[in-house]
Amino acid sequence: xxxxxxxxxxxxxxxxxxxxxxxxxxxxxxxxxxxxxxxxxxxxxxxxxxxxxxxxxxxxxxxxxxxxxxxxxxxxxxxxxxxxxxxxxxxxxxxxxxxxxxxxxxxxxxxxxxxxxxxxxxxxxxxxxxxxxxxxxxxxxxxxxxxxxxxxxxxxxxxxxxxxxxxxxxxxxxxxxxxxxxxxxxxxxxxxxxxxxxxxxxxxxxxxxxxxxxxxxxxxxxxxxxxxxxxxxxxxxxxxxxxxxxxxxxxxxxxxxxxxxxxxxxxx
DNA sequence: ATGGCCGGTGGAACCGGA
Numbered sequence: 001x002x003x004x005x006x007x008x009x010x011x012x013x014x015x016x017x018x019x020x021x022x023x024x025x026x027x028x029x030x031x032x033x034x035x036x037x038x039x040x041x042x043x044x045x046x047x048x049x050x051x052x053x054x055x056x057x058x059x060x061x062x063x064x065x066x067x068x069x070x071x072x073x074x075x076x077x078x079x080x081x082x083x084x085x086x087x088x089x090x091x092x093x094x095x096x097x098x099x100x101x102x103x104x105x106x107x108x109x110x111x112x113x114x115x116x117x118x119x120x121x122x123x124x125x126x127x128x129x130x131x132x133x134x135x136x137x138x139x140x141x142x143x144x145x146x147x148x149x150x151x152x153x154x155x156x157x158x159x160x161x162x163x164x165x166x167x168x169x170x171x172x173x174x175x176x177x178x179x180x181x182x183x184x185x186x187x188x189x190x191x192x193x194x195x196x197x198x199x200x201x202x203x204x205x206x207x208x209x210x211x212x213x214x215x216x217x218x219x220x221x222x223x224x225x226x227x228x229x230x231x232x233x234x235x236x237x238x239x240x241x242x243x244x245x246x247x248x249x250x251x252x253x254x255x256x257x258x259x260x261x262x263x264x265x266x267x268x
Numbered sequence: 269a270t271g272g273c274c275g276g277t278g279g280a281a282c283c284g285g286a
Binding site for chain 1: 270271272273274275276277283284285286
């Protein structure tokens with residue numbers, strides 16, 4: 001079973017590119033981020049025509065996530081637990097019903113910039129960086145709950161985290177950025193240390209593997225990228241890992257997103 | 269040439285992204 005994550009940066013602007021990718025990569029399940037659409041106007045027909053069920057968790061203008069699946073979905077939930085006041089559409093979950101049930105979490109983790117710190121160097125409450133770190137604590141709590149339930153699961157999406165220096169072409173320019181600050185990497189490592197596996201790094205080592213290239217400054221042509229889209233696997237899911245990869249070539253096609261798809265193949 | 273963009277909104281600039 002091939003499961004992919006793709007930050008499309010606007011579903012309306014990316015519909016043709018998304019369908020071209022679905023036709024060439026044929027994932028069984030795809031989680032999307034930054035659909036930038038409410039649920040009702042989401043353009044579902046061209047995706048459904050390709051055999052996918054479409055479940056969205058959208059909002060106007062910003063954020064928004066979705067799950068596309070060729071297999072039946074059950075128990076769909078929207079929103080990351082832990083803060084009823086959080087109205088940003090960044091989390092969707094569903095159980096993919098195959099021969100073994102797999103819980104799939106699709107996520108769009110907050111960017112966190114600009115980083116605002118107080119005199120003690122702590123994130124300013126109410127600021128975007130504090131929101132990012134609090135969101136990651138909620139994600140960690142959700143992962144702990146799913147681990148306790150002992151159902152195989154994965155958490156796939158745009159993490160807005162550069163895990164290691166080798167995951168950036170120019171790590172030094174990212175040192176103070178919310179994507180690479182120590183607190184951000186610590187939070188990501190705390191999540192992984194619950195027992196999750198970074199699927200891509202279980203298959204591919206070394207530098208030069210990116211999932212995002214900025215539209216600005218010729219980043220793609222200079223291969224000035226960062227690896228920020230990840231698939232984390234629960235122990236039971238990691239035992240089923242057959243392969244993982246990044247569909248880098250998508251970035252060079254017409255009207256690309258600034259992100260490319262990242263995928264795993266599980267023996268399911 | 270060391271700067272260079274893009275999508276959504278709303279119908280012109282501006283916000284947000286990373």
